Amino acid sequence: MTTATDKSAANSETTAGQWIRMYRQMVSVRLFEEQVNELYTRALMPGLAHLYIGEEAVAVGVCETLRADDYITSTHRGHGHCLAKGASPDRMFAELLGKEAGYCKGKGGSMHIADPATGNLGANAIVAGSVGIATGAALSAKRLGKDNVAVCFFGEGALGQGVLYEVMNVASLWKLPVIYVCENNLYTEYTHFSETTAGDIPARAAAFGLQAESVDGQDVRAVYATAGRLIDRARREGGPSFLVCNTYRYTGHHVGDINREYYRSKEEEKHWKTERDPLKLLADWLVAQGLADSTQFKRIQSEVEAEMKKAVEFAVAAPYPSVSEAGEDVYA
Amino acid sequence: MTTATDKSAANSETTAGQWIRMYRQMVSVRLFEEQVNELYTRALMPGLAHLYIGEEAVAVGVCETLRADDYITSTHRGHGHCLAKGASPDRMFAELLGKEAGYCKGKGGSMHIADPATGNLGANAIVAGSVGIATGAALSAKRLGKDNVAVCFFGEGALGQGVLYEVMNVASLWKLPVIYVCENNLYTEYTHFSETTAGDIPARAAAFGLQAESVDGQDVRAVYATAGRLIDRARREGGPSFLVCNTYRYTGHHVGDINREYYRSKEEEKHWKTERDPLKLLADWLVAQGLADSTQFKRIQSEVEAEMKKAVEFAVAAPYPSVSEAGEDVYA
């Protein structure tokens, strides 16, 4: 397992400002998701959503090493990836509410946010549904002679889907600049991953010739360092890699999954929330290093809160698309 | 790589009679296939067929360790598996000619021979198409409290198909008595496997928690010993395993694939045929051990030749199904 003490280029050059920016990004993801839950409980959001709370260090640590023209693909639990790659909360909330002003004009919803401006090829409601897309984006980058890369985010549940192995094989053969980021949050819906995942996760990717690593997904510095190294490698034509980020979702599989004790204990949840919180871990380190103090964190918190509140207001007030738009955008 | 010098139970108990029986089985497969080619060139066989010549030691070495109530699933290149598991050439030829007397009443053809009496769950014309079926048969064995096992034969081309990894994962989690036998004959149709297969083959299975081994697929003694050990393990609830048999097809991908020099050299073919022939390797060993002599091999040859000739005659003379049978057997 790679730790934050890694002496990788990405890490050593990182300045205090960058760490604080990452802190803010993690706060943004968390507060965004809290607003989503609020919208759900207030019955303002149609359908369900899958919150990313607890996993913020993964999306932020990875996306902070990416350029705007790098690609990502994301999952049903995709708000964090989307925000970390640069999307604005207002248009995201609008999408979650099915409004015209949303990233997909309300046609996509929570599980399908996509945005060419930030290289977001789209969240995906099919488990492992985007692994081909990310790999294809890496193929384009290579064939078109660009040096951008593609990052494919997925939960450990996607390890069950064969298409992942199909595309890893191709990526390895064709040396494509793609990084498969497996967010192992221990559960696929309501089942512990050990009941559905045999053998050894990184070994699966290594057997296909990918560089495979694991990292503490609660430690944004570790994620940033390791992802940075793998992304850099891909950019310099070193080929595809696979990164397991060990993490945890604090809340239910989706906003409606309230009673969870039949599949995991409150103690387990508490342990992660109190001992392994990615925001707290980074904040503590910044304080210990003398790089920031609690007033800064408070300011960030209140700034982001205000931003999210405004974004929600925008989305709630925004109009729905007119019904005649249903038939638009079917064909380009 | 396991060699014939393995001191496994299966091997040490094997008697001269058993080796000679295996020799005969290999001759049967080879002469069967020669007849198939003959039927094709004489334009008596509808469609195409994929010959198993050169790979005889794999099917025979594996199937000789199986009981009649053990299951196999097979491939487009399936005649060898079928015969080795106990099918009769006459009904097989009849099937290849689309006759009523065939194993499938002519409805299956070369790529779909199936036979409950010998535990043959069916050849399959979808690459990796039977990996689920074999795994399911192993599940039945386990749930119904029997000690039979399932062997799943496939070419190394099937390593490209994700469903293989899906079912290996399940087999490993559920500790199913299934043995995945990968016949690596170096080519998938007209492409060398190294162009389509990244990483390390046995490592792929090992990463899913399967016992994974490789064996010289031209050495029937090695195949028999290793497969025997893995099958025995499965029977004793030791779980699934994966066996790569390194082998070679002497002829084209199918009977019509005559000019092959654009994808492989005549020298390569010659090398395998002269240096690595499974029949010759076993015969030489039997002679060296003083367990058999050339008259025996000649007798076997002419007996099997006669048998095949008779079987072909039976099939050629047999009637086609009546057209009204087309609509039968759609639903049970």
Place this chain on the structure above:
Amino acid sequence: MLETLTRELTFGQAVREALAEEMRRDPRVCIFGEDVAEAGTPFKVLSGLVEEFGTERVLDTPISEAGFTGIAVGAAMTGLRPIVDIMFGDFITLTMDQMVNQAAKVHYMSGGAWKVPMVMRTTLGATRRSGAQHSQSLHAWFSHVPGLKVVMPSTPYDAKGLLKTAIRDENPVVFFEDKMMYTKLKGPVPTEEYTIPFGVADVKRVGRDITLVATSSMVQVALGAADLLEETGMSAEVVDPRTMWPLDEKTLIESAKKTSRVIVIDEGYERYGVTAEIAAVIAEGAFYNLDAPVKRMGAMHIPIPFSPPLEDATVPTEKSVFEVARKLCGQA
């Protein structure tokens, strides 16, 4: 006839009762799928089954729709009677090879030697705000495939009786459940054992002026439309084919002959959907009795949008059926 006790059950309860009864009746019946055990599926339809039947018969699988469907095929061939649970009907995309090239063809290709007594239960239906990848009704695909049977219950009574028949059938049966009905639709279900044969349409309401052929979720819509029509003095007959294959052409044609006007209503995409087959069958069979062209009402030919006002516009409603019916009868 004895008086039969009935209770009101939800659609989901009726499904569960059928499963429980058949599992008690036949120890070979087992269930596999994602989160089917302790979680009882996200729809909670299977709640309680694992408690009664244990994890040997209610098996949580990895997220491997192709893999576990293939395992079911093999298990069905060898003595079990598996029921696979495909959470959202949209995921049948992943099972097409196993269902169409394997399950549907094994019996025929083997000349009747093997059979595949399995059931796939899955869902259909939009308006749940689940987005384009969780809202499709793709039953037309399986209906097109010889070797499969396709069932679409529309009431708790039908769900229970048809599911019991499906489980006892010797063939692969695909059973589509409208996910919106699980908790929302209640209806009488006898306490006594009963089954409903396949291929027998049910006249859900007798009428005179127009026939509304409706499937699954659209049966309630058609009944609602019939109520509206009654208020205007028109008498609509509502016919539910209940099984797409076998299809009870006779009942459909007879009703069409009687009323001379027909609308076919189904939640699948209208283009190349099941409404086309049913309309074509009726237009041919009742050709000389029809006073107007057969009308079809299916889902709009667009991916299902997330935004509520758009999504609601994609599916036939009581009002839209009412209006089309009025027009077809020259009343508007």
Place this chain on the structure above:
Amino acid sequence: MLETLTRELTFGQAVREALAEEMRRDPRVCIFGEDVAEAGTPFKVLSGLVEEFGTERVLDTPISEAGFTGIAVGAAMTGLRPIVDIMFGDFITLTMDQMVNQAAKVHYMSGGAWKVPMVMRTTLGATRRSGAQHSQSLHAWFSHVPGLKVVMPSTPYDAKGLLKTAIRDENPVVFFEDKMMYTKLKGPVPTEEYTIPFGVADVKRVGRDITLVATSSMVQVALGAADLLEETGMSAEVVDPRTMWPLDEKTLIESAKKTSRVIVIDEGYERYGVTAEIAAVIAEGAFYNLDAPVKRMGAMHIPIPFSPPLEDATVPTEKSVFEVARKLCGQA
């Protein structure tokens, strides 16, 4: 208009010429599939392309239909224009998730932000003695899916012109080629550049007494039947829709109105196949002009049997079309 030079090309040559021209015209066009490079596919349709365009643009893939189709989706979104080759149409089963849940929906779900300009080329057709898993005509499935376009050329001329249009289209297009036509059907193809728009049916033969709507392989059958009918003094019009979606309803309905009798002929399974949609469209659109019910002729609703006499009985023939036409016109 200038006089146009034409030559006779086979269907396969016309396909190859379209590919070569578009690859010369647009460097973003590339091909992936199994054995597409040096082997030029088993049907040899792509022979010579890798020599001209190199292995950077004609890529041999592993046997991973889902994987490389998914890669094509991502590549198409990000600047390439991939053409994927699915050897036998039966293998589209493996690509349904990538085509239906991804390719077809990306544009819509993203509110028009991303597009997927890719082509899937695949085959259809029986009577090749290839068995149940290599003989299906499954175009009805894709025709049912909004977001896809579906093309079914019936002559070398149409194949070339429609394929060029497909490659230039901004949407995912599925292009079905009858594998029996590759070498057997020859026809005139201009040397000059041309394309054929989608959604425009072609009247392949003008007639008076009956309309034969035929697709792909069935167009030649219909033309042959028309010749036979002519000998008995009946004049048949043969209309080829050429694209299943978009569908030229207008031309179909006009022809039906003119002749007042229609048979729809297609090689897919008749039940829930494309004949149903076309028949329903015509029965509705020409309701007041039809003198007889619209007849449908598709493949028998059985897995395709291997045995030649059985297989031949599954597909409409000139003779069977002739007989149905005579009967429909009250001549038999």
